[in-house]
Amino acid sequence: MSSNVLNPEIAAILAKLPARPKGRLPIEQQRAGFAMMMAGMHAGLAPHLPNESEYTVEDHTVPVEGGEIKVRSVVPKGGENFPLLVWFHGGGWALGDIDMDDYYLRIISVKLKVSTVNVEYRLAPEFLFPTGINDAYAGLKWAAENAKALSVSLSNGFIVGGTSAGGNLAASVSLLARDDAFFKDRPLTGQLLIIPSVVHIDANVDVYRTELLSMEENKDAPSLDADAVRQFNEMLQAPPEDPRFSVLLAESHANLPPAYIQVSGLDPLRDEGILYEKVLRNAGVKTQIIVYPGLPHGGHGFLTTSIATKFNKDTRDGIRWLLSGHV
Template sequence: MSSRLAPEHPFPTGLNDAYEGLKWVTENALLLSANLSKGFIVGGLSAGGNLTAVVAHRARDDPFFADKPITGQLMMVPGIVHPDAHPDEYKSELTSVEENKDAPTFDKVDLYRCYSANPKDPECSPLLYPSHANLPPAYLQICGRDPLRDEGILYERVLREAGVKTRMDVYPGVPHAFHWHFGHIPLALKYDQDTKYGLRWLLNQSVPNVKSVL
């Protein structure tokens, strides 16, 4: 099962496909040899991190998930708020779009190309949801030389202040998704190891004393 991709299929097609896929997995866990009572984690990188944040909000408010809630969010270098929708109270904290506008691997121009939705729609900019309470625990990975850096750091704090359990790792001086492009460097190896630790941490939030196989 795959999501239809932009730009041929504009927003919210990909989001709706992701959410329907999530529901399918929920209803067919046995076919996948999965046990959701051991942990039900959603996750993604970059635009996938954005989808993760949005589907977590949708699922929180959807009676379909009342007896099978998502137990964790893994957000790797996520897009959290459209650069044209930065709330006034946070603008002084959201400077990385300009600071890293010419960053390698992913720059300001690339960032704008990723968006086609109304910037102020929370399903495009999940930072703008009126409430972040009662969301599942979240683990975030943030790159220091990334236009998305500050919104990820801010989102971790907003979640934490709403009572959500969070954990975050920041990788100074490296660009967006650097571990794909420069996988041989020590920081990329640390990133991959941290992802495993982050997943273990998320599982431990829902099922005490989980012995991770990662």
């Protein structure tokens, strides 16, 4: 199947859903719709939740410039010295919250015996760039500083991960941590980049113009089209060439932790994910990448489809691969 031919299982589901409204919606309406979509995903995950006796969950407060943020830890019971996964949710830097991936992370924590820390960074347009990345980085440092309380041994694995905008944040904090003396003795050991955004829509990418075709090819894709990408970029107001946002344009990608990247074929962001894997690999970074033909952005959330089942199994296998050198 071609990357830009919609997967038939996904097509059948979308045909039964209300048509997406044309044009740009107010952020409040977008957030309400996003919350409804997440509620449906939670309902699909609820039967798979581990028994509450198998883990502990706790919310913590982290001070940040101008306020505080919440992070949520999930720690498996019956052990210690777990590896750590620090997670950033998706939603275009403007949608979503700490509850969005809560069920998913509880399942991951118990199934893979990994402590997780879910960071609730502040959102645009109320909080403009670089607030979100600064919050994400503060959450990462908090997790490292509190490893013992989380039953974590960072030497057994210290991974960052996220979906879409969360994948952007995971890639960004990986770059920041590489160059920060704070992490010299506790370096990141992996980055899980799921359908990530890695370059601003208005960045100067002439050097890569023949490799970045999906923003045009998939400009009218379901679930996320090119205009939505532009709207989210505009709301955040990140400078297009700032490497804290456009991680593809960082001066160097050497000495970054291994990266596991998942890319949806029917996604305006498709080619930047594929290109980022190539750039990392050429810089000597260990990588794995899987591209899912016909899958729109976020389509792995349609849990009843075979492609979503494979995608989510691959995510778990990717975490295992990232941890394979450490546990």
